[in-house]
Amino acid sequence: MGRKYSFLLSVLLAVPGFILIPVPGRIVKFFYIVMMPFPGYLFSLFRLLFVRRLGIEIGRNVFIGHNVNIKGFDQLSIGNNVSLHENCYVDARGG
Numbered sequence: 225m226g227r228k229y230s231f232l233l234s235v236l237l238a239v240p241g242f243i244l245i246p247v248p249g250r251i252v253k254f255f256y257i258v259m260m261p262f263p264g265y266l267f268s269l270f271r272l273l274f275v276r277r278l279g280i281e282i283g284r285n286v287f288i289g290h291n292v293n294i295k296g297f298d299q300l301s302i303g304n305n306v307s308l309h310e311n312c313y314v315d316a317r318g319g
Contacts, residue, residue: 295316
């Protein structure tokens with residue numbers, strides 16, 4: 225995302241769940257799916273917030289592009305300096 229947005233992103237991700245505290249997981253997954261096809265840094269920020277709300281451990285400097293399809297949110301953890309580019313399929317349901 226670059227240095228321009230890194231401070232804003234770190235502040236927003238420091239607060240667990242941010243705006244989505246009272247929302248159930250199924251609704252958060254629905255909003256993630258709705259935000260999937262939209263490119264841009266703002267929608268990437270929303271995708272990060274939704275993924276964080278689902279309990280996935282996310283490191284610093286993470287980018288989730290548009291049309292990134294994630295299966296198995298419960299078993300997924302994302303480390304530092306990770307970029308999931310557009311049209312990527314991540315399946316964490318395996319054993």
